[in-house]
Amino acid sequence: MRTKLFLSFLFVILIALLSNLVFERLIINDFNAYVKGSEEDRIYWIMASVEGSYKNGTWDDFLLQEAVHWAAMLGFETYVTDQNNRQIISTSDILAHLNPVMLKRMASLFELPTGYGEYTWYPLYVEGNEIGKIYFRPLKRLGFLPQKEEIFRKRGRQFLLITFAIAGGGAIFLSFVFTFFLSKPLRLLTEAAEEVAAGNFSTRVKLNQGPFSKLFKRRDEIERLSETFNYMVSALQREDALRKHLTSNIAHELRTPLTIVKGNLEALEDGVIKDPKEVFARIKSEIDRIIDLVQGIEDITHAEASFFKKGKKEEIELEEFIRNITDSYQSVIREKGLYLHMEGPIMRVKTYPDKLHIILKNLINNAYRYTDDGGITVSWGPSNRGFFIEVKDTGKGMDDKEIKKIFDRFYKGESSQGRGLGLSIVKELVETIGAEITVQSKPGKGSLFRVEFPAS
Ligand SMILES: Nc1ncnc2c1ncn2[C@@H]1O[C@H](COP(=O)(O)OP(=O)(O)OP(=O)(O)O)[C@@H](O)[C@H]1O
Ligand SMILES: [Mg+2]
Known part of the structure; x- marks a missing residue:
């Protein structure tokens, strides 16, 4: 990464150098063209005089002498010939x-009496002849004058x-700075990823490492990548x-x-128990427990997986939805001699129905299981955050010590016949959908589970 960045900077510098050279050539060429152009102007002026x-x-x-004289003053050695190619005047005649x-005076301006190089000639015309x-x-x-021209060329160069030294030097310096600071967070990320790959899930990438990070309010891509990386590692750590x-x-x-x-x-086998039927019955009931446990594990795995796969929200009518769940409990509740009350307005809410179903089923199941007298009240309504659902019972209740443990996996009270997984599944799902669960309970008085759901 660093090498690539550095090389790309060098490439840019090289292009700058090349364009600088081209630029220099262009300017000098323009200047030479200007000098040459003014020379041509002078030649035409002399021709016009001749x-x-x-x-x-x-x-x-x-007039002819005057024109050749001016030609010498303007820096040319000249001679003029007539139609028969006879020389009629030259610079040396004038001098x-x-x-x-x-x-x-003239000798101080030019090397006299002869010029240098080849002669170039031009035809002279008067009225088309x-x-x-x-x-x-x-x-x-x-x-x-020639010195000045040379000085101009030199100065230009x-x-x-x-400018090239300043820009190039600056670019090289900046390339070092940028290469180092830009690649630093990526290097940290790579190191962190290697740590995670080695099984250290407590690794996190520290954000805002760069010296410029305080200057910018908006997070850049690398910061966002680091955040996502940290979130991913937290999820992995949690999973692990x-x-x-x-x-x-x-x-x-x-x-x-x-x-x-x-x-x-x-x-x-040892013949301690004689009646195999009795043994089979016990073994069967234990195997049922194992099957039940496997089912529970499946449920909790599902609940965990929902953390990564929330599904889609749907609009439901709360009373109708809750009644669907309580209906399947009506007969057993009545058999136990308990009542089941439902209280709440007609209201439509947007939520994750399958998760809400599991949450309510577990809460109502517990209320039914741990209540011997009285009954169960399910109520709902709008709240500050969105809407709430409460499941209240007049059952055995819990003390504060127990309340602290009920959401732990496999925790179950003395009177429980279950697996101790119901409330841990509830907690998992509640967190997944951004809801909140609270418990109020007194031993012998009953319990109240309240779930607050977000509006959207
Ligand atoms: N409404 C309630 N009243 C009194 N105690 C409760 C109530 N709900 C839960 N508890 C206590 O919390 C414990 C944990 O509940 P949880 O639902 O997680 O497991 P469980 O009901 O024992 O088994 P299962 O996995 O079958 O639901 C219960 O064993 C019980 O002691
Ligand atoms: Mg339960």
């Missing part, structure tokens, strides 16, 4: 007749080099703890009935 010295079929010597002061040619070649310039707990609970719960089965079979 052409202007041709009048009525003859050359005006004075020979120039006054000494003027000559000195060629009147001759003019030959040019540059005089070597002395003094400030220096400027571009300096549940699995370990469940395994030891199951082992414990299975040992008792299996020991009884084994003991009975041994007693039969």
